[in-house]
Amino acid sequence: MSPTKGTVLITGGTDGLGKAATLLLARHGYFVFAAGRSAAKREELDRLAHEEHLPIRTLEMDVSDSASVQIGVELVLEKSDGIDVLLNNAGVGYMAVIEELRMEDFRKQFEINLFGVLRVTQAVLPHMRQRRHGRILMMSSAAGLVSPPTYGAYSSSKHALEGFANALRLEMYPFGVDVILIEPGYIVTNFQQTAKELARPYFDRAKSSPYAKVYAGASTGSEEGREQSKTTPEDCAKVILKAIESSHPKARYPVTSATKLLTFGKRILSDSMLDSILRKRFRITRDS
Numbered sequence: 528m529s530p531t532k533g534t535v536l537i538t539g540g541t542d543g544l545g546k547a548a549t550l551l552l553a554r555h556g557y558f559v560f561a562a563g564r565s566a567a568k569r570e571e572l573d574r575l576a577h578e579e580h581l582p583i584r585t586l587e588m589d590v591s592d593s594a595s596v597q598i599g600v601e602l603v604l605e606k607s608d609g610i611d612v613l614l615n616n617a618g619v620g621y622m623a624v625i626e627e628l629r630m631e632d633f634r635k636q637f638e639i640n641l642f643g644v645l646r647v648t649q650a651v652l653p654h655m656r657q658r659r660h661g662r663i664l665m666m667s668s669a670a671g672l673v674s675p676p677t678y679g680a681y682s683s684s685k686h687a688l689e690g691f692a693n694a695l696r697l698e699m700y701p702f703g704v705d706v707i708l709i710e711p712g713y714i715v716t717n718f719q720q721t722a723k724e725l726a727r728p729y730f731d732r733a734k735s736s737p738y739a740k741v742y743a744g745a746s747t748g749s750e751e752g753r754e755q756s757k758t759t760p761e762d763c764a765k766v767i768l769k770a771i772e773s774s775h776p777k778a779r780y781p782v783t784s785a786t787k788l789l790t791f792g793k794r795i796l797s798d799s800m801l802d803s804i805l806r807k808r809f810r811i812t813r814d815s
Contacts, residue, residue, distance in 0.1 A: 532555065532556040532557045533557055533558070533611030533612060534557070534558045534559075534560070534603070534607040534608065534609060534610055534611050534612070535552055535557045535558070535559045535560065535610075535611065535612040535613075535614060535771075536560045536562065536600070536603050536610050536612070536613050536614070536647075536651070537549055537552075537559060537560070537561050537562065537614040537616055538562050538563075538588060538590055538614070538615055538616050538617035538643070538647055539562070539563060539590075539616040539617030539618065539666075540559070540560070540561030540562050540563055540572075540585075540614070540616065541561050541562075541563030541565060541568040541569050541571075541572045541585060542563065542565070542568050542716070542717055543716035543717050543718050543760060544616060544666065544711065544714065544716060544718075544760050544763050544764070545561065545563075545614070545616040545617070545666075546561070546568075546572060546760070547759075547760035547761050547763060547764040548614060548616065548763070548764040548767045548768075549561040549572065549583060550575070550581070550583075550764070551761065551764040551765065551767075551768055552764075552767075552768060552771070553576070553581040553582050553583045554579075554581065555768060556582075557582070557612075558582045558584075558607060559581075559582065559583045559584070560583075560584050560585075560586055560602075560603045560606075560607070561583060561584070561585045561586070562585070562586050562587070562588035562599055562617075563585065563587070563588065563617075564587065564588070564589050566587070569585040569586075569587070572585050573585055584606065586599050586602055586603070587599070588647075590617045590639060590643030590644070590646060590647055591638045591639055591642070591643055591646075593646055596643075596646045596647050596650050597650055600647070600650040600651060604654065609654060609658060610651055610654055610655065610661065611660065611661055611662070612661065612662045612663075612664065612771055613647065613648065613651050613655075613661070613662070613663045613664065614664045614666070614767065615643075615644040615647060615648065615663070615664065615665050615666060616666040617639060617643055617644075618639060618640050618666060618718070619635070619636065619639045619640065619718075619721065619722070619725070620636075620678075620680075620681040620718065620721070620722035620725070621633070621635065621636045621680045621681060621722070621725050621726065622677045622678060622680075622681065622722055622723075622725070622726040622729070622730075622745070623677055623679075623680070623726060623729035623730075624676070624677055624679070624729075624736075624738045624741055624742070625679045626738070627729060627736065627738070628679065628680055628729070632680065632725070633680050636680040636681060636683075636684050637680075637683075637684050637687070640681070640684035640685065640687075640688065641684050641687050641688055641691065644665065644688060644691070645691070648663060648695070651663070652699075652704075655699075655702070655704045656699070656702045656704065659702050659703040659704075660703055660704070661703075661704045661705075662704070662705045662706075662707060662770075662771060662776070663695070663699070663704065663705070663706045663707070664707045664708075664709055664767060664770060664771070665688055665691075665692045665706070665707070665708050665709065666709050666711070667685050667688050667689055667692070667708045667709060667710045667711075667779070668681075668682075668685045668710060668711060668712075669710060669711070669712040669713070669781075669783070669785065669786040669789055670682040670685050671685030671686050671688060671689045671708075671710065672689075672710070672786075672789055672790065672793055673789060673793075673801060673805065674686075675745070675748065675805055675808075675809055676741050676744065676745050676805075676809050676811060677726075677741065677742065677745040681722075688708075689708060692706050692707075692708050693778075696778060705776050706778075707770050707776050707777070707778065707779070707780065708778060708779040708780070709763070709766060709767060709770065709779075709780050709782065710779055710780065710781045710782060710786050710790070711758075711763050711782040711783060711786065712756075712758065712781075712782060712783030712784075712785045712786035712789075713752040713753065713755075713756045713758075713783065713785065714756060714758050714759065714760060714762075714763055714782070714783065715753055715756050715759075716760055719749070719753065729742070730742055730746065740810070740811075740812070741809075741811060743810070744809040744810035744811055745809055747809070747810060748808050748809040748810070756783075757784075758782060758783045758784075762782065763782050766780050766782050767780075792804075
């Protein structure tokens with residue numbers, strides 16, 4: 528499986544947006560290493576790759592475990608000519624109001640969405656820096672631009688990721704390494720189901736919570752987002768491909784039309800105006 532365009536390492540590459548990116552990039556001639564924790568999902572992707580004769584190799588990697596990350600990166604370097612592109616895609620979402628969110632869950636949120644990205648990036652950076660070549664893509668979110676109710680943990684992890692990427696983009700400029708933020712909006716994948724399962728302990732007792740109306744509004748807003756979502760994982764993969772192949776990549780690539788509108792709105796709207804829009808969307812009203 529010799530690459531024609533370069534080697535890509537994708538974390539969370541066996542499901543959802545990561546899997547779509549893995550398949551599209553492989554079909555466009557990239558040698559893709561798709562990392563993931565689930566053996567079943569790795570086996571399914573291996574089967575698809577075999578059927579289509581795609582240059583894909585799956586590997587086990589837990590981004591919350593430093594040893595797992597180091598072993599995975601070393602394997603990729605051993606089996607390829609070098610890592611040309613890193614897509615930090617692995618992520619998870621814990622949804623609950625701030626007051627009720629367990630500190631343990633908040634820590635898990637950052638362990639994967641921020642510290643996991645840091646582990647993998649730090650493992651790859653010396654290689655890219657020495658070669659003076661490479662691109663690092665960070666899977667951010669529309670929630671990295673605004674923070675809906677019950678998204679406190681998830682949004683703060685994505686806001687932190689945005690700041691992390693902004694600094695790294697400047698630090699790697701002298702070495703010819705580009706750092707790019709991908710900002711999807713609501714795209715239906717298994718991510719939402721996993722987030723729903725993680726949030727179940729909070730939402731199951733929501734009716735007895737002083738935040739009952741907030742939880743209800745968040746649920747309704749999420750369902751509406753699912754119904755209104757028209758962008759597919761494959762659409763997101765095309766944006767990722769564009770960012771990888773652009774001769775002069777942008778710092779950030781919004782994916783859905785809603786995220787593009789939000790990016791524009793952040794530039795011209797005040798915080799109070801954005802709050803008003805979010806309150807309306809998620810039915811947040813003041814008690815009389």
